[in-house]
Amino acid sequence: TVWPDTRIQRCLFHVQANIFGLTGMRPRLEAGRRLRRIALALPRVRDGAAAADWLASYNQWEQDFAGFLDEKSEYADGSVNDMHQRLVRARRMIRGRIREGRLFTFLDEDLTENGTIPSTNNLIESWNGRIRDMLRHHRGLRLIRQLKAICWWCHQHTEHPETDAWLAANAVTDERLESLYRKAWENSPQGRYETFGIPMRHGTGIDWNDFHTRVDWPSND
Template sequence: MATIANQPRCDVCGNKLVKNGKNSAGRTRWRCKNCGASTTVSRPDITAKKQFTSFHRWATGKQSIAELGTPRSTFHRTTAWCWQVQPHLEQTGEQHRYLMLDGTYFNGYCALTAFNGKHIIDWQFCDREKIASWTHLLQGMTPPQIALIDGNGALESVLTALWPDTKIQRCYFHIRQSMVKHLTLNPRTVPGQQLLALTRALMKVSTKDEAANWSEQFIHWQSMHEVTLKERTYAKDRTASRPTRVKPHQTWWYTHIGLRRTERLLHDLLKKDHLFQWLDLAQPGELLPKTTSPLEGGINAGIKEQLRLHRGLTPQHSMALVRWHLYRYAENPKDPWSFVQRHHWAEKPKPKPRAEEPIGPAVYGQHFSWGDGNGIRKGWGGRR
């Protein structure tokens, strides 16, 4: 009878309703002075806001459904429409000093994020880190002065194509991970031990002079072990075991492949000038980051923690949960209720019609059949 407003109108005559006490359930009773009709007015928008507030507190917090004080089945039923609400960020066109770019995987999906050290600038969901997904994320953003990356090849290609004037800084933490992967923490050769010491010294570089000194030491190490890096093992040598990485038709392979891969990585970083941009572009008194740890160890680690606390979600619901988690780190986040539209909670999903299944074989239908054994029987049935 009434509309959603503080002054509802009568559905009979159209006049405004006035308050007329409360009913036995404690709800306000409204009465029309013109025709005398009486009714109670429901506010589905207030109900929906309460449901969404409870859903948002659960999705972004650490409380379980039981700790919210709502039965599990009731919570899932009343908040089913809340999964449709999607927060989004609006690009301001601001040029940032630097951006940390990284992707994290969850439930078969990948979340690509752009972080300026304090706030999330934008995000993108995809199946994996590839050129198309990184292009879709970065093409609408203003190029920063420095981009910190973890060494993903697709990301580096997109940065070179879309942001040619942006300087690239490789994350030191991922450099160390690659060193440990190829050299291990206990290399058996002297060149490997020396290169591991150089890698540890790289992590402690803090000035331009130290960076120049480190570069000279690395170049000296290359020239000193040039022969070792090019050493080969031939398949005709029966004493040599064939590594799993070697293809069956190969006749030779590099003996110290781990040492060679580590040397190639550092050599390429120096050649592309991706190693000391955090020092070369720093202003007096400014400390630029050299790792993506604030993004990976903070926001991305929080994604994994939220999914662990809410484990069992479908991939689509996991994506919605990650979206709300990332929006918490926006620079000027809006009220989550502002993203809710009337069609989200007003239109209830219609159940799919169920097809009628046959009760049994065709002989057990509604028509009479002699084949089912229910016909009139004749003959002697036996006697005592």
């Protein structure tokens, strides 16, 4: 880690979106509906009291549906899995976010002495959008050229850009970019599989439950 003491704030919008992705927009089960309401309240947290209330509401959800989430399904091949897999995944994800202590960093008084801290990465996303727009206006560039264009764009939009001579002398070389890209690829699930034969982790394959139901399908006979 380059800056090991840097405090990190999770984007609350994306945490909310991750929960919605597991509950769906119109959950059928009461546990899903309750969790979705809790997720809706997350971006509205503005102070320590609201953060404590949000954590309390989530803890109450876990307690109320603990037995429900622990229910198991046994399949014809003898395997056993969680009956409510998506909600169990949501619980695991939220527990991890709470445990890492990065949900409400923006409320730390020691960090807000010089101004407020955003709870989302909307500002970053706006810059990413401008970079994507630049690439759309320069279609046809091969990958290395795209990466160089991004480096150039970021440099030109810094507060005090260097001279053209400095940029030419210190520009990232094609070889350096290719090396960085290969390292990133080899560390990705698909890259590990294709490069080293390491199987991809759970979540990248087909889920049996996506194509089957736990009850008999109604017949028209």
